Amino acid sequence: MNKGSHSREIPGKVTSRTLNTSLYAYFCPLCKHPRATRIRPEIGTLRHYAQVALVTAVVTCALFPWLEWKGAVSFLPLWVIFELFYRSRLRESLKCTQCGFDPVLYIKDVGLARKEVEAFWSERLKSTPEAPATKNSISSTVSS
Numbered sequence: 596m597n598k599g600s601h602s603r604e605i606p607g608k609v610t611s612r613t614l615n616t617s618l619y620a621y622f623c624p625l626c627k628h629p630r631a632t633r634i635r636p637e638i639g640t641l642r643h644y645a646q647v648a649l650v651t652a653v654v655t656c657a658l659f660p661w662l663e664w665k666g667a668v669s670f671l672p673l674w675v676i677f678e679l680f681y682r683s684r685l686r687e688s689l690k691c692t693q694c695g696f697d698p699v700l701y702i703k704d705v706g707l708a709r710k711e712v713e714a715f716w717s718e719r720l721k722s723t724p725e726a727p728a729t730k731n732s733i734s735s736t737v738s739s
């Protein structure tokens with residue numbers, strides 16, 4: 596009676612262990628593929644401030660002979676760098692690997708997100724040695 600569904604691995608499926616260790620589990624709104632990320636979408640938690648403050652302390656100590664305590668102002672540019680890096684990491688983790696859907700881009704511009712998904716699929720079709728009739732039908736639908 597056991598069909599062996601528990602032992603069978605589905606390619607690209609997020610395992611339950613990954614879901615347990617990740618903070619956020621969700622389904623891709625486009626392809627319904629289970630997705631998970633460990634990166635919190637909130638920026639500005641106490642941990643983030645502590646990390647940037649620690650780097651600021653190191654930079655202040657390194658530049659102390661030149662700037663003295665004015666080096667503490669480096670907190671602001673360091674925070675900007677941290678936020679840009681964090682947001683780019685979060686965006687990469689949210690992007691679906693199965694269909695190329697980018698939810699952050701979708702919130703900003705639906706047309707650009709649609710073009711990115713089309714580019715993802717045309718790139719995937721180029722990389723797989725499939726029948727050329729499939730490529731022609733996709734490219735004709737993209738161009739129209």
Ligand SMILES: [Zn+2]
Binds near residue numbers: 623625695
């Ligand atoms: Zn997807």
